[in-house]
Amino acid sequence: MNPNTREILLKGIPASPGICHGPAMLFSQGQIDVPSYSISEEEIESETKRLEEALLATRTEIVNIREQVSQSLGEGEALIFEAHLMVLEDNALITEIIQYINQNKKNIEHCFNEVVDRYINFFKTVEDEYLRERVSDIKDVSRRVLNNLLGNKQSNEELLDKKRIIVSEDISPSQAVGFDKDHLFGFITDSGGATSHFVIMSRSLKIPAVVGLHNATHRIKASDYLLIDGYEGIVYINPSSETVQAYEDKAYEKRAIEKTYEKELIEETVTLDNLRVHLTVNIEGSNDLQSSLLEYCDGIGLFRTESIYLKENGMPSEEEQYKEYASVVDRAKGKPVVIRTLDIGGDKLIHGVHDDSFLGLRAIRFCLENLSVFKTQLRAILRASAHGSVQVMYPMISGIEELNKANAILAEVKESLREEDIAFDPSIKVGAMIELPSAVTVIDLLAEKVDFFSVGTNDLIQYLMAVDRMDDRVSHLYQPTHPAVLRSLKVIFDQAKRYDKPVSVCGEMAGDPIYTALLVGLGCDSLSVSPSRLAEVKHYIRLIDRKVLENLVSELLTMDQAEFIQTRLKKYIASLT
Template sequence: MDSAKSDMRRFHGIPASAGIAVGRLRVVDRRRLHVHENFVLEENTSTEIDRLQDAIIRTRDELATLKEQLRKTTGDEHLFFIETHQMILADERLFAETAAHIETGLLNAEGALRRTLAKYREIFSGITDAYLQERISDIEMVIEKILRNLVDEPHSPITHDDVQTIIAAHDISPADILQMDRSRIVGILTEIGGRTSHTSILARAFEMPAVAGVEGGADILLDGMPVILDGLSGEVIINPDQTTFVAYLERKRHFEYIGQELLKEAGLPAVTLDGHLTRLKGNVEIPEEGASVLRHGGEGVGLYRTEMLFMNRKDMPEEEEQYAIYAAMQQAIAPHPLTIRTLDAGGDKLLDGMSLTDEQNPALGVRAIRLALSMPEEFKKQLRAILRVSASGKVRIMFPMISGLDELRTARILLEEAKLELDSAGISYDRSLPVGVMIEVPSAVLVADLLAREADFFSVGTNDLVQYSLAIDRSNEHLSEMFQPLHPAILRSLKRVVDAAHQESIEAGICGEMAGDPLYLPVLLGLGFDELSMSAASIPRVKQVLRRYTKARAYEVAQACFQFGTAAEVDQYLKEVTNNRAEGFL
């Protein structure tokens, strides 16, 4: 790593998985297969359809074989990604729409598949939610597998060199990561994707540093060069000079040392110096993340997002399928409690299985609990599946985007119907299963006192609460600076929610991004929140800060925040408090 400074190159991407990796770059060809769209004679369309069908069958067999191989090497807990691809492949529309392109457009199978993919891309481009928008990558990976089987050029597993290796590719599938020798492959970078892609989620589960969206990072001319990959900042440095290498090596050591020190305290209780306990839990999407939550000192899951199970499919998932996934999640964190949020989709998160008309303003349309209540029979499938899981461990149910008592009462009625149906079938469940509501819209804040009388707990979704309260589209890059969790209106809303909950002797928690930021910890602790739920990696740092505070001091800090008139002033005050060594908490 003694290259001339002029040879050093810097790339910037999206920090997808925290950590710093140092090694040799290994560029692998995971680019989309280049195929030609050709016209065919009408009498040859049946041959192209047969080719398509054969490639789909070969892809199905390939996924089944891979699933069995991974079951032997990694266990059942890491098969969700393969099963997602199998569900996409099983969707009859994929074949039907492609066959229609062949017949009506007189296209070869390869060109028809590309047109089908273009249609899916157009649909997903209209989704504003970053997490759900990333699901197009799963469809792309499946279609890529079919294309490769059409031309008989399947991908081979990614191998490593005999040195610490950082893999660079246009894209990397979850299966690629599962098949890697992670003792030698220490980091990954991709030219596409983001923090919410399946690949990034799995990289975080394995605590493998990753950077996504690195344009030009998989240039074959970079193969074999020394590289530093910073999954904290999203920076990738190719051929670093000696000064840069030494600086990053020290940063890597410091990061890993801090991580090791924090993990030493992972098993300690999240209790303040004056004995106040606040539960710290994890936010998860897949069962694979459960182990990471526990390893980082989480006391269960405060938010289990169930949307992934409903994506990329023609029909809504049946009760048994949902039960199997929820049960796997519960087992992954047992004996700790699991809070399952019911389907939070619709509008900009419209599922393929839905048949709603286009909405001019999907963020304010038929979504979350509104969508669930509009399809009671499908909703009850999910409710029954959750109830059944509660027979095996501690489970709570949480309804999203509740705006008033009518929605909560209607949802509870359907929950009672689901219980009666299980009773009739002789199926057991936890009869005292707690039922909570997410506080995400201003109306819920204003009637929090009424909701607290009929809910068992509150969980504030600060991401949406800030968005709706301040009328800020959090996906609009031009408004990012106006997305202010410390806005006085938000702080007053949080206080109102906590006070209303405690007045009725129920608990209040937070499962939005605010919960995982140590800067906000004294405010949330001082306001009286009973539970904070965040990404697994955030738990140790928040726990460390909490254990060095007193509840009394946090209360003083929180009260002081109400003296300021702007978010910038509150932010500045908290940073001053944080940097004051007399506080002794960093």
């Protein structure tokens, strides 16, 4: 800290919670110097061979990173690197590179770089959340391939001679994992939204991070001292000693609170007025089930099955799926396991499926168009139901027609299992996700055809607001407290109560204490959160009073701006501690 410098405050997007301070490290990825020279017809084969070797070496690197992340952080975080592997296995991309080298007779580094740049520039022009994520994936993978072609060393560890805060335009998930945690305080980036792959990784690594600062790399110098508040999205350049001390005190208080969270894990999830709130967890697969996790919650509220398809790089067999589902159900020891059928498209793609539109052939639409895939999965889920309490849930239901078709297919699959004398739970409960505005408006019709509902708030908010939360220009419009969101949620809970249908919330709102309080006040008594949020959410549920919250929600529903609602909720949460 330099007493002669002026303290500067920057406001970004809170990405990974935590408070830290230390010297800046400007991390510039720079441009790789790609050579360009002509080759003969006879050399094309050897250049192509070099590409194959580089692709194989890159695949080995990514698979190793994926395995390390799976073991240290969990399968959910490891799935991020499946998108990187998909880039390497993109036949269209590889074919275009081979065509380019044959037509232009240039060295493979030049050809690879030219084609990849063309892909990146194309994807940048498309206003789509997943495609922007794909740009980041392509950039990361292409740098690895080029470095392997050129024989360049790839490591972040030697960059940090002592503990520093990394400042960069952008950071990829693999780069975040590559930094030595012993020499790392935190991350600051110009770009990025609150749900990017890098943010997910930094949270899992428990490294404080602030993203979306736009011009931090231009305002911060290598000689600067920085302070990060990952809870509020605040960065101080050259903070005063008073500011540092204030945040040291805040960090101490936060650590004390987090210890309290851990102690309360064994307690029941009940409000002050004795309302029992069902608290479950979201998982990607059996690797996410730590030995003691299910002792502290009421089961698995969302089993995302896409991970199985990503791991198998395509369509896994019935037996492969059955073994994975049954493993989870067995470990749940009688607690409910809600298995969501395949939700691909939009931000989730698998090998051989190329519709990346959020409004295209995704989720239940894909399944109803690909009945063999759907039936195979339903058979596996039904067989796993013989092991315990299994519930099946359809994603992205827009209306009664899709629900009727899905239920008809389920009935067919049940009948085929009966004929084959294969055990399953004939009364397995069936649910629908409410994540489209159309489903909200016809929830009364859907209620007659399902046993339960689950609200996917991430997609519901995105579709309600017509906002891409990964786009820095409009991400501020992704507002969980927008009056339209509150009113839609109220309709969902009121209608579910009217038709006596259990309803849970499994989106990001469920894992944030501010919104937990809001959801309980709106009438929700079942939440499904990521395992890392379980302790904190349980702590705050035990501090709230539903009757007080019902009165608060009545007040909030009269407000006309998200900012006012957010402020009022924060004030309420602050009053609890």
